[in-house]
Amino acid sequence: MHAIRIDRTGGPEVLQLTDVPTPTAGPGQVLIRQTTAGINYIDVYFRTGLYPTQLPVTLGREGAGVVEAVGEGVIDLHAGDRVAYTNVAGGGYAEYNAVNAAEVVATPEGVSDEVACALMLQGMTAHYLVSDVFPLRSGHVALVHAAAGGVGLLLVQLAKARGATVIGLVGTDAKAELARQAGAHHVIVYADEDFAEATERLVGEHAVDVAYDSVGKETWERSLRVLRPRGMLVNFGNASGPMPALEPQRLSAAGSIFFTRPTLVDFIRHRDERVARAKDLFDHVIAGKLDVRIGGSYPLADASRAHRDLESRATTGKLVLRP
Secondary structure (H helix, E strand, C coil): CEEECCCCCCCCHHHHEEEEECCCCCCEEEEEEEEEEEEEEEHHHEEEHCCCCCCCEECCEEEEEEEEECCCCCCCCCCCCCEECCCCCCCEEEEEEEEHHHEEEEEECCHHHHHHHHHHHHHHHHHHHHHHCCCCCCCCEECCCCEEEHHHHHHHHHHHHHHCCEEEEECCCHHHHHHHHHHHCEEEEEECHHHHHHHHHHHCCCCCCEEEEEECCCHHHHHHHHHHEEEEHHHHHHHHCCCCCCCCHHHHCCCCCEECCHHHHCCCCCHHHHHCCCCCCCCHHCCCCCCCCEEEEEEEEHHHHHHHHCCCCHHHEEEECCC
16 A cells, blocks of 8 residues: 655655555454545654654554454444544554554544544544633633634634634734634734734733643743733644743743643543544534635645645645545
């Protein structure tokens, strides 16, 4: 089968289309013939070496397709089932992937494979951020970085649905329009003005309840600045590079701020939780309450181009590969 593998860390050019043996479904696993593989910033972190991994490796932690075979002990999934997954082991940039059955959810009628794939890592990330990390409700003000990105567009919609006032941060006027269409009450183009100053003009000083910051190094200090006393800074990505070490005194001086660096795996650790999150997201899509934007669909062989596009910050919505 064809797969995208790396044998060294570096730029997008290290992503190579390779012939590798097709995996088999081991005990407790299913073999998935993939129609869609998701592209996420975590793939970039592994590719560059920011997150270490054993090489060579097939990247990709998210996919959707059809069950080809089931391993010993799997009783609730069958050959021919449409499924989607996000997993820890990777292997998604490929025509087939053997995945632990506990990491797989059934894709319902009315949800395409591309949309199901997009709702795995990015959708469930947006879901746990608004429902568990900082449970949003009416009256809250939420600041959302990269509001036209894959997570951002979903995060804006879910935050608004919970009654929060949403301030979306984007890089261009075109992305600003997408964030508005997703339901952001206010949109700031950070290329045109300082987002902290603009936020203060909109809602006042220290008036934001939670800042969902996926950018990291370039933005966290200004995110901290706009928070209310006892507000929360949620750093869930490193698009501009990882945050530096944060002295606890900075949080105290800013108003007893709570800081967290969550990761999805801890919010879908148990299968029941994973299935419940996926079902809630699928139900929203089927009911027309959640729009999932596929911003780019690339042949598997064009994975390096997809990574370049992602890192350019010129893309919107979800990027996927077509194995």
